Amino acid sequence: MFPFLQVVVIVLAAVVALLAVVAALRDEQPGWSLVGTLAAVELALLVQLVIGLVQVAGTDRDLSTATFLAYLIGVVLVPPIAFVWAAAEQTRWGTAVLAVGGVTVIVLVLRLEQIWAG
Amino acid sequence: MTVRGPSGPPPTTRSGPGRLLIAVYALFAVAATGRSVYQLSAQASEAPVPYTLSAVAAMLYATATLALVRGGRRWRQVAWTVCAIELVGVLTVGAASMVVAFPDETVWGHFGAGYGYVPMVLPVLGLGWLWRTTDAPR
Numbered sequence: 001m002f003p004f005l006q007v008v009v010i011v012l013a014a015v016v017a018l019l020a021v022v023a024a025l026r027d028e029q030p031g032w033s034l035v036g037t038l039a040a041v042e043l044a045l046l047v048q049l050v051i052g053l054v055q056v057a058g059t060d061r062d063l064s065t066a067t068f069l070a071y072l073i074g075v076v077l078v079p080p081i082a083f084v085w086a087a088a089e090q091t092r093w094g095t096a097v098l099a100v101g102g103v104t105v106i107v108l109v110l111r112l113e114q115i116w117a118g
Numbered sequence: 119m120t121v122r123g124p125s126g127p128p129p130t131t132r133s134g135p136g137r138l139l140i141a142v143y144a145l146f147a148v149a150a151t152g153r154s155v156y157q158l159s160a161q162a163s164e165a166p167v168p169y170t171l172s173a174v175a176a177m178l179y180a181t182a183t184l185a186l187v188r189g190g191r192r193w194r195q196v197a198w199t200v201c202a203i204e205l206v207g208v209l210t211v212g213a214a215s216m217v218v219a220f221p222d223e224t225v226w227g228h229f230g231a232g233y234g235y236v237p238m239v240l241p242v243l244g245l246g247w248l249w250r251t252t253d254a255p256r
Contacts, residue, residue: 067156070152074148074152082141085137085140085141086137088137089133089134089137091134091137093134093135093136093137093138094137096138097137097138097141100138100141100142100145101141104145
């Protein structure tokens with residue numbers, strides 16, 4: 001679909017998950033590097049959303065469009081929801097929520113690619 | 119692992135580790151709901167039983183999420199019940215899927231292998247967490 005962008009998203013989301021796990025194990029609050037990387041993931045996902053919408057509109061091949069759109073839009077919601085849910089619990093467990101968010105983004109982007117490939 | 123702070127009150131079901139547990143429960147509520155909606159709308163006539171199981175799993179995850187968020191005595195009873203049903207469900211469906219060839223995966227098929235075995239671990243953690251927070255403020 002747009003492999004370069006997806007590699008960027010997956011790498012950034014993996015960094016989020018890694019930083020979050022390390023911070024949670026050390027019982028530290030999420031640092032700016034973690035929050036910044038999460039914001040970068042969201043930015044990349046928004047770009048992916050726009051590109052994805054344009055590509056869906058422009059394709060005429062057989063695609064499970066509803067499923068594709070559900071993943072395309074759904075994945076954009078993950079970082080903000082994870083952030084809000086994590087921010088309300090300022091312990092290592094809140095930080096660990098960000099790791100779950102990072103892993104979730106990776107899984108959803110991989111599925112998105114599979115759905116696009118058909 | 120410190121669940122209870124030295125001075126603070128015992129945790130509610132949504133604080134501390136509960137925060138993480140609820141996040142994963144909510145994620146699976148969404149995932150299982152999405153899967154069952156897709157399966158029931160697209161392929162229900164092909165294999166109604168596994169797809170209905172996905173829908174049941176989705177409802178259980180959603181109920182567990184809500185119950186753990188709300189806490190309180192009644193909701194904790196709901197959470198105990200739902201987590202127990204989930205555990206029985208994933209064990210039963212997991213075992214059945216080893217014997218009978220299901221035409222398509224359900225969330226609980228092969229003990230949740232398609233979902234990183236999280237469906238197998240989740241009810242155990244849920245029950246453990248409810249047990250740990252038994253003295254939580256009602």
